[in-house]
Amino acid sequence: MSSPPTAITQPPANGLTDLETIALYIHIPFCHKKCHYCDFNSFAGMMGWRRRYVRALTREIALVGEAARLANGMRRRCRTIFFGGGTPSLLPPADIAAILAATHAAFAVDVAAEVTLEANPATLERGPLPDMRAAGINRLSMGAQSFDADLLRWMGRIHSPEEIISATEAARAAGFDNINLDFIFALPDQTMDQWQSTLDRAVALAPDHLSLYSLIVEPETPLFDWVEAGTVIPASEDCSADMYEYAQARLAGTAYEQYEISNWARPGKACQHNLTYWRNLPYLAVGAGAHASFGGRRFSNAKPLAEYIDGVSAYQPTAATLGLVGGPVVESETISHALEMGQTAMLALRLHEGLDLTLFACRFGVEFADVFGAKITDLRTWGLIEEVIVDGTRRIRLTERGRLVGNEVFERFLPDSADH
Numbered sequence: 001m002s003s004p005p006t007a008i009t010q011p012p013a014n015g016l017t018d019l020e021t022i023a024l025y026i027h028i029p030f031c032h033k034k035c036h037y038c039d040f041n042s043f044a045g046m047m048g049w050r051r052r053y054v055r056a057l058t059r060e061i062a063l064v065g066e067a068a069r070l071a072n073g074m075r076r077r078c079r080t081i082f083f084g085g086g087t088p089s090l091l092p093p094a095d096i097a098a099i100l101a102a103t104h105a106a107f108a109v110d111v112a113a114e115v116t117l118e119a120n121p122a123t124l125e126r127g128p129l130p131d132m133r134a135a136g137i138n139r140l141s142m143g144a145q146s147f148d149a150d151l152l153r154w155m156g157r158i159h160s161p162e163e164i165i166s167a168t169e170a171a172r173a174a175g176f177d178n179i180n181l182d183f184i185f186a187l188p189d190q191t192m193d194q195w196q197s198t199l200d201r202a203v204a205l206a207p208d209h210l211s212l213y214s215l216i217v218e219p220e221t222p223l224f225d226w227v228e229a230g231t232v233i234p235a236s237e238d239c240s241a242d243m244y245e246y247a248q249a250r251l252a253g254t255a256y257e258q259y260e261i262s263n264w265a266r267p268g269k270a271c272q273h274n275l276t277y278w279r280n281l282p283y284l285a286v287g288a289g290a291h292a293s294f295g296g297r298r299f300s301n302a303k304p305l306a307e308y309i310d311g312v313s314a315y316q317p318t319a320a321t322l323g324l325v326g327g328p329v330v331e332s333e334t335i336s337h338a339l340e341m342g343q344t345a346m347l348a349l350r351l352h353e354g355l356d357l358t359l360f361a362c363r364f365g366v367e368f369a370d371v372f373g374a375k376i377t378d379l380r381t382w383g384l385i386e387e388v389i390v391d392g393t394r395r396i397r398l399t400e401r402g403r404l405v406g407n408e409v410f411e412r413f414l415p416d417s418a419d420h
């Protein structure tokens with residue numbers, strides 16, 4: 001694969017100061033109907049809770065913004081906002097505007113902040129797109145999943161292939177110039193022909209970004225029960241690898257650059273919010289079941305709607321909780337230095353840009369090779385990682401071969417993994 005253009009590979013010039021800023025995730029847990037494979041914290045038939053939920057969200061955003069203020073009392077800088085779900089596009093634009101207003105009051109949001117809304121193509125028919133755009137959403141991420149009508153039905157999706165096209169065209173007409181489409185491959189009984197046709201139609205629609213994920217059979221889903229009962233046979237690992245490699249080959253030489261294991265983007269359209277996760281930079285998160293990573297700690301909110309809403313309204317900050325982000329937090333843990341270094345390496349290796357070795361040394365006060373020496377030597381000997389110079393910076397990244405066995409490489413950087 002050729003080197004991606006500077007817009008994608010260039011690490012933030014302020015990589016270290018990005019540790020002082022945040023990305024904000026906002027969870028919207030409502031869906032029309034649960035998809036058969038979905039284990040996200042999302043609920044069908046709960047739209048009656050919408051007003052109470054949005055009220056709780058705006059209060060939590062204010063609480064979190066207060067807790068995350070800088071030592072000098074200034075609001076913390078927010079670089080990206082991501083409405084995920086669930087199906088955030090089920091919210092009326094007025095709710096989105098109210099949540100964004102609360103966010104701007106609580107944080108110093110960049111003027112050019114990327115503001116993403118996840119959407120189901122079937123929910124965009126009634127035309128909320130211009131109002132969403134006017135409310136401040138500037139990136140749309142649509143769960144397209146497949147262009148095959150039978151596979152969409154099998155997954156329990158509520159939209160048709162035609163609605164993917166009409167929603168994308170409507171989004172363009174509404175002024176969205178940053179559109180992602182998600183697709184799933186390695187579905188049971190999915191043929192290579194079906195996958196090829198889906199990719200062809202996806203490329204023909206010319207989105208700005210593509211996310212391609214293989215189907216995972218998650219516990220506590222109808223799909224898991226079907227597999228347990230033997231009525232559904234999951235696709236083999238070979239089939240999944242073939243489809244992944246086909247996608248890489250199909251997209252090579254197009255306008256899309258693969259910047260992460262599962263993500264492709266036109267130049268300048270890599271998802272800035274998700275790059276925060278892969279660069280292991282701080283992020284805050286609000287909403288039922290949302291997870292945050294901030295100040296050397298991980299936080300997770302209550303998942304059930306009632307518990308979350310009650311938790312937010314009952315929460316009163318005290319001296320003991322000052323600086324802790326959020327009220328309805330049910331779990332928090334301290335991230336050890338060793339774990340943070342391991343996770344930084346592991347996540348960065350998902351990216352084509354890899355791990356910036358200078359930035360690593362500045363961030364952790366120790367050279368990467370001094371921490372992971374034996375592991376790096378082995379992985380280099382096996383041809384799974386390589387050291388490269390990109391734009392004048394020394395980097396470690398996966399080789400083509402390493403990308404095929406990425407998970408095995410990643411886990412070697414976790415603190416309790418054995419040196420081999």
Ligand code: SF4
Pocket residue numbers: 030031033034035038039040042085086087120143
């Ligand atoms: S639309 Fe998304 S969040 Fe909702 S059930 Fe389907 S996969 Fe899950």
